[in-house]
Amino acid sequence: MTSDDALDCFPHQVDHPLVPTSGALLRLHTELAGLAPFPLGDARFVKSTFTAAAFTPLMANGRLTASVQVHAGVLLPLGGLFGGLLGGPTESHICDRFFCGGPGSLWGFRTRGVGPRDERHSLASPAASAAEPTAAAPKKPPSISSHDALGGDLLGVATASLSTTLPGNLAKSDGHAHIFASVGGLQGLAAVRAAGSVVPSLRASVGAGVALPTPLGRLELNMVHVLRKAPSDASVGNGLQLGVTAGFS
Amino acid sequence: MGTQLEHPVAVRRMRVRGLQKTHESVVRQELASLNKARTLGELHQGCLAVAGALQSLGIFDSADLLMDTAQGATPHGAALVDIVCTVTEKKRLTSASTMVATQSSENTMEAKVAVRNQLGRAEIFEAQMEMGQQKSSSFKLSAVRPRWMGQDAQLSADVSKQAISHIKHSSFVQKLLGASASVRVGSAGAAGGRHELTYALELRDVCRLTPHTASWAILQQRGQSLKSSLSHSYARSTVDHPLVPTTSDDL
Numbered sequence: 442m443t444s445d446d447a448l449d450c451f452p453h454q455v456d457h458p459l460v461p462t463s464g465a466l467l468r469l470h471t472e473l474a475g476l477a478p479f480p481l482g483d484a485r486f487v488k489s490t491f492t493a494a495a496f497t498p499l500m501a502n503g504r505l506t507a508s509v510q511v512h513a514g515v516l517l518p519l520g521g522l523f524g525g526l527l528g529g530p531t532e533s534h535i536c537d538r539f540f541c542g543g544p545g546s547l548w549g550f551r552t553r554g555v556g557p558r559d560e561r562h563s564l565a566s567p568a569a570s571a572a573e574p575t576a577a578a579p580k581k582p583p584s585i586s587s588h589d590a591l592g593g594d595l596l597g598v599a600t601a602s603l604s605t606t607l608p609g610n611l612a613k614s615d616g617h618a619h620i621f622a623s624v625g626g627l628q629g630l631a632a633v634r635a636a637g638s639v640v641p642s643l644r645a646s647v648g649a650g651v652a653l654p655t656p657l658g659r660l661e662l663n664m665v666h667v668l669r670k671a672p673s674d675a676s677v678g679n680g681l682q683l684g685v686t687a688g689f690s
Numbered sequence: 691m692g693t694q695l696e697h698p699v700a701v702r703r704m705r706v707r708g709l710q711k712t713h714e715s716v717v718r719q720e721l722a723s724l725n726k727a728r729t730l731g732e733l734h735q736g737c738l739a740v741a742g743a744l745q746s747l748g749i750f751d752s753a754d755l756l757m758d759t760a761q762g763a764t765p766h767g768a769a770l771v772d773i774v775c776t777v778t779e780k781k782r783l784t785s786a787s788t789m790v791a792t793q794s795s796e797n798t799m800e801a802k803v804a805v806r807n808q809l810g811r812a813e814i815f816e817a818q819m820e821m822g823q824q825k826s827s828s829f830k831l832s833a834v835r836p837r838w839m840g841q842d843a844q845l846s847a848d849v850s851k852q853a854i855s856h857i858k859h860s861s862f863v864q865k866l867l868g869a870s871a872s873v874r875v876g877s878a879g880a881a882g883g884r885h886e887l888t889y890a891l892e893l894r895d896v897c898r899l900t901p902h903t904a905s906w907a908i909l910q911q912r913g914q915s916l917k918s919s920l921s922h923s924y925a926r927s928t929v930d931h932p933l934v935p936t937t938s939d940d941l
Contacts, residue, residue, distance in 0.1 A: 472919075472921075474919075481916070481918045482915070482916060482917065482918060483915065484915065484917075534911065534915065535860070535896065535908070535911045536864065536894055536896065536915070552859060553859040553860065559905035559906060559907035559908065560905060561861065561903045561904065561905050562902060562903050562904070562905070563903075588905070589859070589860045589861045589904065589905040589907065589908045590859045590860050591860070591905075591907050591908070657791055
């Protein structure tokens with residue numbers, strides 16, 4: 442059972458919700474679960490997210506725009522604070538955790554492809570494989586990852602980009618071409634405490650592509666290159682990545 | 691002109707015309723604010739605000755207010771004014787829409803039916819259904835009162851049943867059965883911004899795990915939990931266009 446109080450504040454002044462060229466955005470969200478005046482539930486945690494973005498035109502005609510975006514979050518189970526004085530679990534629940542990777546999060550990686558993962562059980566048992574090595578054992582569908590994304594308690598993603606309007610008639614579509622560089626990561630609290638730093642878990646990618654605002658959201662097609670990843674990550678590697686996001690990225 | 695706008699006035703009578711299905715109190719509660727006007731300028735601004743508020747209910751094709759000078763004056767010398775509010779109700783108050791979207795690598799189809807002003811109180815009843823290509827689905831029934839007591843306050847309540855598929859990335863389906871109620875005051879474009887307070891009660895279930903392939907960490911997370919939450923949000927914006935604004939003067 443869970444209860445939470447959340448405070449959300451998001452002043453912003455961007456000039457376009459999907460392809461902004463000037464302005465700034467700030468979003469803060471704080472959530473308290475299992476504390477008075479709603480002490481119901483078995484989940485007791487403090488969760489905060491922070492999003493900031495700034496867009497500035499580099500040319501007077503607005504054809505070249507620079508932007509920096511930062512998204513960060515922390516999830517602290519209360520059972521792990523003050524020596525367990527507040528009670529509650531010491532580990533977070535998967536429904537409350539952050540996830541990272543994919544369009545709108547960290548380009549170059551697949552959706553939920555970054556952060557703590559646990560290997561799935563094999564579809565074919567060792568006994569069956571030994572008895573009938575060539576039998577028609579059920580094969581793992583290629584679209585299914587070999588690991589389950591577990592989510593994490595500490596999230597951070599920062600992206601810097603340069604964008605320009607598309608030439609000719611394409612400019613009427615509000616589309617932009619851009620290049621970007623991203624760095625970010627997702628970790629569980631226990632892993633960060635053990636490592637003593639979040640730096641070893643950081644991933645990095647660069648890319649270039651086009652972004653078009655559509656009725657469904659922001660459609661992006663990017664050529665991406667992953668500079669740094671963990672062995673368990675699900676990444677695109679070096680290649681094309683297509684995605685639709687609800688907001689700019 | 692400036693002298694005329696400062697001319698003291700008082701509202702003597704307000705009449706409402708054109709109502710057929712809508713309860714008169716819906717319009718009266720908006721007109722009540724005009725009684726506070728002390729000058730012709732204030733009354734003029736008030737009439738514009740009332741017309742805008744009535745239009746925002748979404749049940750009128752038009753809403754016009756006429757200020758008519760009445761004979762006589764108050765003991766304090768203020769001129770008496772009659773207000774005539776003429777509205778034209780919309781004939782078609784039921785709408786339906788469908789759309790296809792892609793969420794988290796899953797194609798979904800959404801269908802929505804909305805019925806307005808069925809009870810004559812400017813309320814909106816909405817039914818929404820969403821089906822995903824994988825195991826995701828969503829059913830939601832909601833009731834919304836766009837304005838309350840003549841204030842820019844929206845009341846809403848909903849019940850929903852959802853199944854969100856995380857099979858592809860995390861080997862489970864998250865089922866949600868919930869109800870929520872919220873009150874929203876003001877608008878993002880107004881000076882005070884928009885505040886929203888929501889209470890939600892939600893039963894969450896990590897289920898439909900793929901038993902032969904799900905990892906141990908996911909297997910340990912299966913089961914139900916009840917979420918009881920209170921949330922507050924605030925928004926402020928003065929962009930000149932909601933989708934393609936060209937200027938802004940925000941927070």
